[in-house]
Structures are given as C-alpha cells and as structure tokens.
Amino acid sequence: MISQDGKQIGVFSLAEAITMSEKEGLDLVLVSLKAQPPVIRLDDLKKVFYLEKKKERQERREKKKGSELKEVRISFQEAQNDLERKANQATIFLNDGGQVQVRLSMRGRQRLHLDLAETKLKIFLGLILTPIKFVQAIKKQPNFLITTVVKDRSNAKNENKNEKIDSEKIKVDQIK
Numbered sequence: 001m002i003s004q005d006g007k008q009i010g011v012f013s014l015a016e017a018i019t020m021s022e023k024e025g026l027d028l029v030l031v032s033l034k035a036q037p038p039v040i041r042l043d044d045l046k047k048v049f050y051l052e053k054k055k056e057r058q059e060r061r062e063k064k065k066g067s068e069l070k071e072v073r074i075s076f077q078e079a080q081n082d083l084e085r086k087a088n089q090a091t092i093f094l095n096d097g098g099q100v101q102v103r104l105s106m107r108g109r110q111r112l113h114l115d116l117a118e119t120k121l122k123i124f125l126g127l128i129l130t131p132i133k134f135v136q137a138i139k140k141q142p143n144f145l146i147t148t149v150v151k152d153r154s155n156a157k158n159e160n161k162n163e164k165i166d167s168e169k170i171k172v173d174q175i176k
Contacts, residue, residue, distance in 0.1 A: 002031065002041040011037055068098040069148070074124055076110040076117055087127035094130045094151040101136075104145045114140065121145050 001009045001017055004026065012020070017040060021028050027045040032038065070093045072086050090100045104121045121138060128149075136148040 002039065004042050004044075009042075068093075068096075069101055070098055071101045071103060073103050073105060074120070076104065076106050076113075076120060078120070083124050084127055087124060087129070091129045094128070094132065094149070097151070099135060099148055099150050101146065101148045106143060106145070111143070114145075117145055121147065125149070 001012050001020075003009050017028055021042055024042060026042045029041045029043045029045060029048055030038065031041050070090075072090050072093075074083065074086060078086075090102070093100050102121065102124060104117055104124075106117055110117065118138060125132065125147075131152040132149040133152040133154075134147060135150055136146070138145055138147045
C-alpha cells in the first residue's frame, strides 16, 4: 500500500486497507494488479480523475497548437525591410510547430507581371531562417499567389537550402 504522499506504508490485507481508507476518508486506487501482492494507493478518486482530464486537455491543446495555420500577407511592392520583418515572424510561427500560409497580393496591372510576383514570393521564402517544406506549391489565384509551408524536420536540410533562392542574388531593383 502506498500513501497519498507516494510513500510506501506497508503490506496489508484487503480488509485492513479498506478500514484504513475509511478512517482517513480516502479511496483505494489500484496501481498494479500484476504485482504480488497487488499495489494500491490511498488517494482521492475525484482528484485522480480531475488530474487525468487536465492532462488530456493539455495534450489536446499542445496537439492543436502544432497544427495551427498562420497567414503572412505580403504585397507586390513590399520593401526589403518589411519582407525581413515578416519573414522573422514566419520563422517564429514555424518554430512553434505551426504552418504558415504566405499570400502575395497583386492589384491592377501587377497581375500582368506574374513572373516578378513569383520571384518576390521566392525571395520572401528565402528570407525565412528555418528550413521549410512546401505543403502546398505556389498557386495562382485571381488576385494573389499563395503557398503553404511547414518546418522541414527531415535531415535533408542541405537540399532545402538549394531550393531557397538567396535574396542577395536577386536584386530588389529588378522587381520595381
């Protein structure tokens, strides 16, 4: 028998254990049936159930947080500083275990320059400090380009670096 503190009290018969539990106003909780003699603990059963439910809720929250989808919006004429700031924010989201959806919005005649918009999006993805993996490839919508990325957890980090486009190679002047 184990006390509520977790200290071993001793070996008792079932009748003695029941009288001890009634005396202290606690319940007998079976810890291990396979052990010889079976191990029981003096504890409040409501407290045990409450702690189990609390643990399950915490696990669900952590699981939910990992699958969270955050969106980062960038525009066609976004400045380099703003891209870096938003890339840092996306890095934080990815390191927390979430997914990041990157949306590059285009207005008016900007829609005619799809190649420049795609280059701008790739520059932004290159600024993200965490190795990334595409969940959704770059997709064209009527007014924007969109893609979804997650943190690359595989050991192939070198392959991912090759996919990224270095922002220094593509000058911002080419986009303007």
